[in-house]
Amino acid sequence: MQVELNSVWQVNRFDGLDDGLYRVLKLYMEQRVVVLFFLSDSKALLRPLKVGFDSFNEAIKAGNVLPSLYDLPYYQLQHDDDISEDHLAKRDEKYTLIAGLVSDPEFLLDLIERPRSKLVSLHAKMHDTYVQNVYRALNLYWKYAQERNALLPAYKNSGGRGKSRVAGEIKRGSPIQLSSPSIVAPKGVNTTxxxxxxxxxxxxxxxxxxxxxxxxxxxxxxxxxxxxxxxxxxxxxxxxxxxxxxxxxxxxxxxxxxxxxxxxxxxxxxxxxxNKRGLIGSATDHTEGPGSCFELDATVLDVHVVSDFQRNHVLGRPTVYCVVDKESRMIVGLHVSMEYASWRAGRQALINSFTAKKEYCEQFGIEIEEFEWPCSHIPLRLLCDRGEFICKDAEDLAVPLIGHLSIAPPYRAELKGIVEHRFNILNEKLVHELPGTTKGKQYDRSVKDPRLDATFTLREITKLLIDEVLEHNSSIFQDLAKQSTLLIESGLSPTPLNYWNLHVKEQRHALSKADEVHVRSRLLPTTKVTMTGKGIRLSDQMYFESDHPDFGSWKIIARNTGSWSLDALIDHDNSSFIYVRLEEEGSFTKCHLMKESANFANRHQADILFFRDWVKLEKGKARPTVKSIERHQRKKQVIESALEDTKAAPKVGSKYERIKGMKERRREAILAQRLEDSCGQSNPLSSKTNSEPSSRHIDDSKKKVISMLKRKKGTDNET
The missing domain is CATH 1.10.10 (Arc Repressor Mutant, subunit A)
Structure with missing residues (x-):
């Protein structure tokens, strides 16, 4: 390792030197000598020391001498323009005392080899000062890197700044200022x-x-x-x-x-x-690209919704689940329902995140292309709350699909700051402007109850949120430009959609794919449905059909030999389809709603539950009315009268005599009815005449001969 001028070294176990920090003042390579100065915080005056260059180098290789640092005081790390003129004058005055000495290249070596060197004393006499003043200036110069600012006055230690003083008898501090001279302020006491x-x-x-x-x-x-x-x-x-x-x-x-x-x-x-701790970095410091981590969270939406069947029935505030890619800020999944935050609703949000969005948007009348919301992937890690995902179902079902499930500690919402901020964006740009919104405030009796302004159904709220999510994914976020150079190189705006597409195209992501049936079979629980002669029945009101070539044969079998149960996967967001295992060892097949159940198409599970509850209530309201009671009483009276007339009629000896001539009597009854109808049409007032003319008319009619076509024998049994 190279030994350089002014470098600082930590010396340990070196012969002739105390352990500590030393600064290299000079290198005399002809004499193979290194001049060192001990860096001490004491005020004692010190002299430089010399050691052999070779031995010093060997100590470095042995690890007994290590490179180190020595911080300079803050007042020396300033530009001359920022230093006061008084301090500069004092600095230059001290430097004048030692300028002739430090400019002499042989001064250090002479000072070390001759302890009684007269160079310093002669220099002190020349400037009419004490020898100690020269040595103090030299010590400061050597200690602080041998440059002129090392001689600046160290007033930072003057005045006892930061040290407490012992209180005396005299009151310290400014007295209380009063405007009225007649009022005397108390003297007070010093703080001991x-x-x-x-x-x-x-x-x-x-x-x-x-x-x-x-x-x-x-x-x-x-x-x-x-x-x-x-x-x-x-x-x-x-x-x-x-x-x-x-x-x-x-x-x-x-x-x-x-x-x-x-x-x-x-x-x-x-x-x-x-909210108050020091921030240690960015939320994306530990993500490498899209798919490294998805954040999932739920919140109660700040707006009330109404029933899809009856708009005058307020259902309350729905729960919205949002899944966001931590790296790109892309909202990759959405789920809105009347369920509370739970694994039941959370798994629906995961299904939406892992499946294609084009068909999902079509269910709400929104036409998009795949590239407008190209999120149908599984992440490397999922970060979520303890509440709904710290359960056995999430560990057994979601973990094998995702790979790693991270549970945030309780009361640490800032650890999911990306998805939490998405809720704020959705509220500010959409939800808080809708009728029926609470605007995130508690209900106040002084303002109108927001439930009275509830207007939108759950389906309409979901449609609005989808459009807002598409708008969000195309919005500019400046922080994305700092995370990757791909956006700048491609000349694209820093939007989540551009960030996602570019990194996926360049294979700089951690995303994976899975078939939709596989995703649903892993996350959704199996529910029993019934195969009937009409179709696949769910909950007694909904029937589904399949394109399977044997589906018609199965309906025939079910109608004639009896129904049987099948396993199914139900999507709570959309009742238009279910996935059914039609064959015992087959996979799940998508089945669509039949025409007779079209009223339930594209309905949310909450609307289906409302319909069931409404039917139950209507059945419970079924009570006999006044008219119904009157009809019942008339029926009872007719029955009783007929029974009495039957009892009063002459008794017939046998069953044969009772039914003998039944066909002839039937013809006479038909003929009498026809004559009565014809008389009633020709003479509407005939009902007002007495019974005698009527009876005579009937008797006369009996005398007329009417020819009727006769059937051949044996034709009575033909069908």
């Missing part, structure tokens, strides 16, 4: 060392307990706790209490208790970690 100890004790007991407490409150409690005897005696003697005033308390607390300790101890650990 015992008072300072009580100040610290009071702060530890009353003010540093993990919550914000005003200094005035701590001061009041301190007086009651530690100065009670003096306050009682002063009141009894009608004099001013000899206790420190509030201004002195504040002054010494800020001096004795470090500011960072006050900040840390006057809040909870969670709040300090989230």
């Amino acid at each position: 060392e015992s008072d300072k100890k009580l100040f610290i004790k009071a702060m530890k007991k009353f003010g540093l307990k993990g919550e914000g407490v005003r200094f005035s409150r701590v001061y009041d409690k301190m007086l009651k706790e530690y100065y009670a005897e003096e306050l009682i005696a002063a009141e009894a003697e009608s004099r001013e209490a000899k206790v420190p005033n509030y201004r002195a308390f504040i002054y010494w607390i800020k001096k004795l208790v470090p500011t960072d300790t006050l900040i840390r101890k006057q809040t909870s650990q969670g709040d300090f970690d989230r």
